[in-house]
Amino acid sequence: MKVKVISRSADEFTRERSQDLQRVYHNYDPTLRPQEKAVEYVRALNAAKLEKIFARPFIGAMDGHRDGVSCMAKNPNYLKGLFSGSMDGDIRLWDIANRKTVCQYPGHQGAVRGLTVSTDGRILVSCGTDSTVRLWNVPVANLTESDDSSDNSAEPLAVYVWKNAFWAVDHQWDGDLFATSGAQVDIWNHNRSQPVNSFQWGTETVISVRFNPGEPNVLATTASDRSIVLYDLRMSSPARKVIMRTKCNSISWNPMEPMNFTAANEDCNCYSYDARKLDEAKYVHMGHESAVMDIDYSPTGREFVTGSYDRTIRIFQYNGGRSREIYHTKRMQRVFCVKFSCDASYVISGSDDTNLRLWKAKASEQLGVLHPRERRKHDYHEAIKNRYKHLPEIKRIVRHRHLPKPIYKAAALRRTMIEAERRKAERRKAHSAPGSIVNEQLRKKRIIKEVE
């Protein structure tokens, strides 16, 4: 007779410390657990519910400006540093961790329209409607500095007065050039009082400019003639222009995909383009109920945040048609600028109500140090939620967002309008000669033409 004996050594089952977990052996035979799918489904459901329960995205507001926040810049070299400029010409450096002003940069006579920081985090460039470009020294962050009083004000390193008011500024990645936009696009060097290069294509005002972080010589602008223009510094010439039906307020390059950028449009949508194929948008990101004012990509390149005139902030997947997340508070007014933090875990918004607000990029994320077990658990929850996200119950829970009434109503109205439009088009098509009316794709619909 064959005798089977269970033999286990005591050593394997003895805990070294009382905190250690008891060792458990599993038999992974699938026949032993026939209900695995149901079990995991229930877990996914619970995970989705838990996510909703723990969704507390708002961390805090940063109060200090006396006018609406018009622009922000993050320090690419220092996680806690954030600069913000307001409509009254005030520039502040914030310590995000403490949510306090570290330093102020007085000097601008009109609204500050653009802020940017050099890649090494040493120099802050600001420009505004007073037709000046100002370079500032960024204080080196250390422990003693943060203890100081907040009335730390600095003198500009340089003030360059130019012919026209500025609308935006952006710094090249890993270079010493920065570009301002206004009546034209000017490329500046840190050390020159005049632009080293100027681009003009058309006569309209250029309202935003952004360097491509992956390709430091490529930049994109949007102008009030509803155009998006690409430039290449190597050839010191503009490259291409796309004219859309409505103007784009802001533009942002994907830092992980140097050929792709997304433009925040007035028509409540964002359009993701491939710089090589501008005749159609790659994705249309819908969701906002009013003009999208600003956009910023997460450093991971997988999502971006938008701020809108409808008083909400939304986070989109880089390839998602609808927003993953909507943030709003009662007191937040029109959002003029948004930024993703450099570690991709926070979102900062500046709005008309003179406040900056700090949000978590993932609403239900657990902050602080995670034990490996906790992390594994979170990962598992995430994985099963992702796996069963198509099932109706989970989908409903995950998608559900509680919206302020005006936005909810606006959304409903918008849906109605779009539906009506669609119906009209359908009927028109039905009543016209076959083939005479062609349905245009949404991705192409809003593009008027591509100009060489």
Add this chain to the structure above:
Amino acid sequence: MADKKRAAHPRTKSLKNQKKSSKKVGGSDMKRKRSGPRLPNSMRKEVDRLNKTSSLHNSDDEEIDSDEGNDFYEYEEPLPQEESRKNRRYDPVDNYEYQLPDNFEDENVLSDDDDENDYDSSDRTESSKQLGDEVEDDDDERHMRMLQGITGMPSEVFEGKKKKKKNIVVPEAYPESEFNPSRDVLEGSGQITIEDLLEPLQGKAGYSKLRKRMHQMDKKSVAIQAPLPKVEQDKLERKAVYEYSKKDITKWEPLVKMNREAPTIIFDEDTNIGFSTVGAIASGFEPRTEFEKKMATLVNDEKVAEAHKEDGARLLEMNKISVEDYLEDRNHIAKMRSLLFRHEMKRKRIKKIKSKTYHRLLKKDRLKAASAESLMDPEAAKEEARKQEFKRAEERMTLKHKNSSKWAKRILKRGLNTQDEGTRAAIAEQLNQHAILTRKMNSMKDSSSSSSSGSDDSSDEEDIDRNSADSEEDGASKLLAKAKEKTLKILEDEDEIPNSGVLSLPFMVRGMKKRKEEAIEEAKHALQEYESSLKELEGTGEEENSKAGVTSGRRVFGAIQKEVSKPNNKIKTDNYYRNSDSEDDLEPEENLEVGNRKNNDLQKDVNINSVLLNEDPESHRDSVFKSFDEVVRDSGPKTSYDVSIFASGTWKKMKSGNKIDTDTKKPTKDTDAKKPTKVVKRVWDNQGLEEMNDESNSDSDDGEREMVDGIISSEPKASYKLPSQEELIRLAFAGDDVEEDFQKDKEKILNEENPVPEKPHLLPGWGQWTSFQQKKGLPSWMVEEHENAKKKREDALKRRKDARLKHVIISEKLDKKAEKLHTKTLPYPFTSKEVFEQSIRVPVGPEFNPATAIGALNQPEVKKKSGVIIKPIKFEEVNPHEKTEDHKPHGQKQKMNKNKGVSNRRPKSRPVVVKS
């Protein structure tokens, strides 16, 4: 001489000019379009047009002349080596004393060479070999002229030689400038063209090549267009820029693709957090508290460090012990060791003593001591009693001495008789012990009343033992006697043979006889055994002599029986059991048999040989099935047959038929006594009231079966006829309408899934105020609702999938709990249902996967550390081929790619780490 020289050179030149001016009329295009490199194309054309006549005229004789010239030079070619100065015999020093006369200027200036200087570099190999530094050229020319003067040969000869040696140009005497124009220019007659310049090179290596090039250049030259408008220019430029930057940006594509397709993208920067290792932290440690300082002084003591430095021998110096201490310590240890050793030896010696008496005495001593103690001390006595009691209880519990040990069992298995005396004695002793231990209990109880002393305990025990043994023996003998009696009876009984039914068939009779004989034999055996065992019991001392030689009759009986039954087949042993064994044993077997046959013998196949059936049920079953199959094949669907079996009343009959078979095997009990019950049973049977299992429970059923058997056996004998298959089936389906049943079933299911609307009715008193309202009946809305509901139901029924299928029921009932686990439509990235289902098939949880796999299964799409700055992408070469191999499988996970499921099935691997 100098004059001569002077004259010679201009002569050749003028000759050349003549040649040029006398060009052939029908010359080729090339020749007409010649141009000096300095002139712009358009201007030259203009000039050409103006000078057309002259040039035409010039070209006339050119070819001829050039031919002549060639001939002329050929003829002069062979030169002495000295002349070419190849061997450097001659002094390269030029002739310095030569002075230019005043009139030289006019004569000698030529633009040819100057023009030739401007040839582009590619032509230089051939035509501008004359290029050299001015000074040297000057000298060379002078030298050549001198040579010419001396030899009277044309300068071309020397030129050729010289060219081979050196790239020399014959320049002007004065640099050409606006103040110093060449003669031809001044005269305006000599339009110098490339043709002119090419002329002297004719026939040289590479000349044709050069000509061809010239030809091409001439052909291509077109007038420059007017510049484009600024707008157009900008547009073109922008286009170029865009194309360029597009091309440049495409280099990112493989990298981006790889990142996108990776199941996980990890943003992992090697951040230096500072001291990370224990060593690094320890190195920065500084003692702060007093204790730490103390420790530090000790640890960092110079002396200690010094001592450690070499072989550590000096550490010993610091660790001094006095000699006395050491000796004392050693002595103490030695003493202890020797004591231990002695004790050990003693124990060993005692253990080795084999004498049992010694040990017994020892034990006795111990006991005595204990008893003495107990006598002295009532407490100890009590303790002792308790111990004993415990022992007894233990014995009762474990039956340790009742031959249950391994050793005892083995001995018994081998047979006690084969053992030697000692073993037997030991066994007996053990049994005795057991008896003592177990019986003590009674005695104790007794002793409590009779107050027997401990001294005569043993004798008492023995007595009782014997008594009990006697009583046991008595019981056994009685049993044996009984069994013997019974067997004899059976032997006598067995004579009766059924004279009717199947069993009366000759082969059956034969078989029965055979078995009977065997049974008788066995019975005889048994009898013998009984007798022997009885004898044994009678004489206890005769144990050794007894043939069976077993302690327990039953056991031996079994063993022998086994031996006997071995040659027979299984059924026979069964029979044997039935014959001899108790009813209890029989019962389950019968049950089993009947159970088996229940479905086998449904056929009522009278052909089946009952003997065969008895002997080999398995084969019988097969045969039954075979015939069963045949039946099925022949007529009607199988299912219907099944139905028939269970529905028809004939079923019982068949069963009873089986019973016949089973029962004939065991002509056992006295039948006469039970006849009346059998009749009753039969009646029941026909009515189909009885359950099969019940039958075998009681004694009566045996009889009943016999009775039934009697009836049936008589039946086939009287009017047995093989029924045809159809008949059988008809019989089987008698009173059984399958279709109708099915219809009913379907209706039931339909009603369940689409319930019939409830008929509207009014509660008495509701909706009625007075009696006259009763006439109105139901309110119209109720009726309408009812109608609607009915209509709805009918529609629903019509819409069912099985509405038109008469013989099919397709359930449309939804399982609400399972519904949750399904999507209504196929979710977006998936293209087929299978792929989607695959993607959620395999569980990912820790209960279902080993810990090693879980990490990979549950990886998030983006892994990042909070607080670590993620920098934008940096370009790196990605091997696209490698990438396609490695990443494609995972890539399907991305939403852009349609079949996500494929990736989920595979274990994800190879995440991409982005180093920013």
